[in-house]
Amino acid sequence: MEDFTVDGNALAGALAQSLGRDVTGERGTCGHCGKASLVAELVVYPKAPSPVARCPHCGDVVMVVTEISDTITVHMDTYAM
Amino acid sequence: MSPISRGFHGRRHGTVDPLRVPPGQYVTRDFPVLSAGPTPRAHLDDWTFTIDGAVQSSMSWSWSEFSALPAETVTKDIHCVTKWSKLDTTWRGVSVDVLFEGVTAEGAYITAWSDGGYTTNLPLADVRDGKAWVAYEYDGQPLAPEHGGPARLLVPHLYFWKSAKWVRGLTLTVTDEPGFWEGYGYNNYGDPWREQRYQGD
């Protein structure tokens, strides 16, 4: 069974609502492997309690976006934008 | 407040029995697959299950040793924080009580850890006394990888994110260490009957 993934474009709405700008075309550096990637190209696992974005190079978690009680929180301790 | 979408029910149908189904949940007949990352593919030759950390001495079993432990078949209801509940699910596995025979705990918490890096934390008391298993069969079949196979933790009295898929061990800790979802705003304990989904609930 293929893993269900989409790309960072799927997070664009929540990110835009939280950060106040579209970030899909911006680059971030993975805190685990040091390589850069476009937000649009992150590997996103949408079928999770909250969507989880992983680095397309090393696969480690770089971002988790939660929408809890109408508050969007973008956790990106391991993704430097 | 979002407006109601006329006629929208999602996949949910029928009424729920409040004695069986915790608040805010709906009953599903299918078995949704949720994951924070790629499905690990374990090789049973390399698979081990370990109890370590704040213990007098660690324990570890290979797959063949683990399979030889006394196992039981249990039927339980399970409840996911994303609001689906599945009733009468049947599992076969080793009770965590069996795994703890001969283990002297020196901490009151555990972190369950899995292939792929997932972790979740629980009080030790919540996996003792018939409350938890390491399960390797679901519905009479070997547990499929997408549902956590070869083995997953099974703790049905808490939201199902505590039932760590692809579990490889329990590490005892002296202090409570938030696991993956707990660190992202999900409730530290996760009792579905008190609807403890998120921090502060």
Next chain:
Amino acid sequence: MAGAALPGRLTWQLARVVEVTPETAQTKTLVLDAPDWAGHRAGQHVDVRLTAEDGYQAQRSYSIASAPEDDHLMLTVEEIPDGEVSPYLAEELRAGDELELRGPIGGWFVWEGSEGAPLLMFGGGSGVVPLRAMLRHRAATSDSTPARLVYSARSLQDVIYREELERSADGVEVCLALTRSWPEDWTGHRGRVNDALLDDIAWPASDTPAIYICGPNGFVEAISRRMVARGHDPVRVKTERFGPSS
């Protein structure tokens, strides 16, 4: 590319359904009136959120099928069997209903025309939706950029916007690749997109086409890899993945 500033912080707004139009057996277009809509760029998408009477919510993203110049905002929805949201949008939703949406979203997978470089698009299944918005925008602005769309679908019955694509404007070439079945006398491409087709239709890397690839993950990965292997600068290849190939 610097983040594009939005006119006010993006948030949820209401649209009213004007019409639900069948496209193929599996797809329908939702024609919407969104009074608070600030306009969009071709290639962007919206998040749609549904709320049940007990407060239960489900949310999905849909590419915008309309050009910024069109009278109404349009979304084309593919109905996934046993899906949670798409069957509601495709079967239950009707004119007069309200729909909650957040958008427009996505500033990277957009095409605005008049760049000079030709436009080369690859759509797999419902991945054609944002590309159709790009073609409509091109036509509405009388843009003369040479454009080619390679659209991969299972069969002719699965081709969305078929008549519209057949009537394409000057300077637009549409190539249909049918992967599962085709008419006996089919003169389009048979089977998946392959190097032979790319040899025929893709501009060489020296022409620096702006490349857009949208559809199932496998489709996007395969074409993206081929284009980079053919020498196209990865920076010129923009992708949008809709999920695993079914």
